[in-house]
Amino acid sequence: MPEIYFRVRWPDGETQRCYSxxxxxxxxxxxxxxxxxxxxxxxxRTALGIAGERVREKFGxxxxxxxxxxxxxxxxxxxYASLPGAKVTVEALVNADGSAR
Structure with a gap:
């Protein structure tokens, strides 16, 4: 299955590399x-739920x-739940090899 990563920036500026x-x-x-x-x-929740199910369908x-x-x-x-107007920015979607999508 084609893996993908999405880099997010949280409201305080911290970044996180997320996997799908x-x-x-x-x-x-x-x-x-x-x-x-x-x-x-x-x-x-929705995207990662679907992604997990796709793996189940393909691999059991x-x-x-x-x-x-x-x-x-x-x-x-x-x-960050108590911060009014808190936003999360998806900075990038990248392939497993690090190349941009």
């Missing part, structure tokens, strides 16, 4: 776009990498 086992995240995120915190988490097991990534996103997002 499927390019489906391209249907939910656009490089350079900022998302309200709750919207970003919801989109992540759910992708723990997708589940683990979602858990890290949710944990990080919870630290």
């Amino acid at each position: 086992p499927s390019t489906v995240v391209e249907d939910y995120f656009t490089a350079g776009s900022a998302y309200d915190l709750a919207d970003f988490v919801d989109r992540s 097991f759910h992708c723990t990498g997708a589940s683990d990534q979602l858990a890290r996103i949710e944990r990080t997002a919870s630290a």
Whole structure:
């Protein structure tokens, strides 16, 4: 399956490299776009859920990498939940080899 990474910038400026086992995240995120915190988490849940299911359909097991990534996103997002108007920016979508999409 084509892996993809998406680099995000959290409201405090910290960046995080996120993993998806499927390019489906391209249907939910656009490089350079900022998302309200709750919207970003919801989109992540949907995209990574679909990505994990795609792995299950192809290989017979759910992708723990997708589940683990979602858990890290949710944990990080919870630290910013009290910030009014908090935004998360998707800085880039990149291939597993580091090349831009």
